[in-house]
Amino acid sequence: MQIRDKVILITGASEGIGAACAQVLRERGALLSLTARSEDKLRLAAGADGLLTAGDITAPETRERVVARTLERYGRIDVLINNAGAGLYTPSWNSDPAHVRAMFELNVFAPIELTRLVVQSMRRRGSGMIVNVGSIAGKVTLPWLTLYSATKYAVGSLTDGLRMELKRDGIHAMTVCPGYVETRFQSNLIAGRIPPGVADSRMFAISARRCAEDIASGIERRARTVMTPRVGWLLVAAARLFPALLESRFESIHARGQSPRGAAEGAP
Numbered sequence: 001m002q003i004r005d006k007v008i009l010i011t012g013a014s015e016g017i018g019a020a021c022a023q024v025l026r027e028r029g030a031l032l033s034l035t036a037r038s039e040d041k042l043r044l045a046a047g048a049d050g051l052l053t054a055g056d057i058t059a060p061e062t063r064e065r066v067v068a069r070t071l072e073r074y075g076r077i078d079v080l081i082n083n084a085g086a087g088l089y090t091p092s093w094n095s096d097p098a099h100v101r102a103m104f105e106l107n108v109f110a111p112i113e114l115t116r117l118v119v120q121s122m123r124r125r126g127s128g129m130i131v132n133v134g135s136i137a138g139k140v141t142l143p144w145l146t147l148y149s150a151t152k153y154a155v156g157s158l159t160d161g162l163r164m165e166l167k168r169d170g171i172h173a174m175t176v177c178p179g180y181v182e183t184r185f186q187s188n189l190i191a192g193r194i195p196p197g198v199a200d201s202r203m204f205a206i207s208a209r210r211c212a213e214d215i216a217s218g219i220e221r222r223a224r225t226v227m228t229p230r231v232g233w234l235l236v237a238a239a240r241l242f243p244a245l246l247e248s249r250f251e252s253i254h255a256r257g258q259s260p261r262g263a264a265e266g267a268p
């Protein structure tokens with residue numbers, strides 16, 4: 001898909017990967033509609049011409065408002081990028097249920113509901129693209145991020161299903177699987193913190209700009225999956241070929257970041 005003059009709606013566009021996508025796509029001639037909660041940061045990302053709608057994307061009113069305003073301003077939405085998301089570094093068996101629900105609302109339910117809202121008009125026009133930002137954690141389960149991985153696996157299979165459901169309507173769906181991207185993701189967590197063994201191994205980290213360029217190229221060639229950086233496919237292959245080996249490696253990294261057994265539950 002050619003990006004020039006396409007109307008692109010991006011969630012989580014106030015910073016990180018979303019803001020970088022806004023910049024890269026604007027440079028390639030897209031017409032932008034951006035949303036996130038921080039209005040000031042959104043204003044910077046939107047530039048002079050972009051439409052901005054501030055609000056919490058987990059709220060139905062925000063989703064309806066951003067779609068309505070985009071259609072009112074531009075008359076169509078060519079590409080929806082479901083990018084807003086956050087992580088949770090607490091054990092799956094010991095996480096605050098409110099945190100778990102908040103993460104699923106943001107990472108899974110918001111993209112499903114926003115897609116429902118934009119697909120109607122895309123189907124009428126017989127074209128469009130849904131881009132869902134998943135993660136490499138949606139291809140390989142990371143034990144320090146088990147529940148986050150579960151949300152990103154959900155995003156991946158949702159996107160695969162959408163692509164098949166909507167192919168005959170002319171609508172494409174693409175999953176983005178970033179590895180480690182230099183953003184404030186690690187400080188904007190819902191809860192928990194990155195274990196030391198993981199924080200130390202950022203050798204394949206890429207900039208948000210580089211990730212956004214890979215997303216833009218993926219849109220242009222109507223990719224099914226964008227792995228960014230591409231070296232992430234090696235990890236995916238290793239997990240398929242040698243699952244026990246990878247699991248044992250991840251388990252030991254995870255164990256290094258844990259408190260002694262029972263400490264979290266207050267055991268003697």
Ligand SMILES: NC(=O)c1ccc[n+]([C@@H]2O[C@H](COP(=O)([O-])OP(=O)(O)OC[C@H]3O[C@@H](n4cnc5c(N)ncnc54)[C@H](OP(=O)(O)O)[C@@H]3O)[C@@H](O)[C@H]2O)c1
Pocket residue numbers: 011012013014015016017018035036037038039041055056057058083084085086087106133134135136177178179180181182183184185186188
């Ligand atoms: N960074 C990485 O290493 C990495 C790796 C794999 C996948 N990802 C995925 O990439 C996506 C973007 O991550 P990032 O690294 O750019 O994170 P980030 O820098 O923390 O940015 C997250 C964006 O989401 C927005 N957001 C968060 N909660 C929101 C809410 N309730 N309503 C509306 N907007 C909300 C934030 O804006 P406001 O705070 O202004 O609302 C911000 O614009 C996420 O889906 C993440 O899971 C990131």
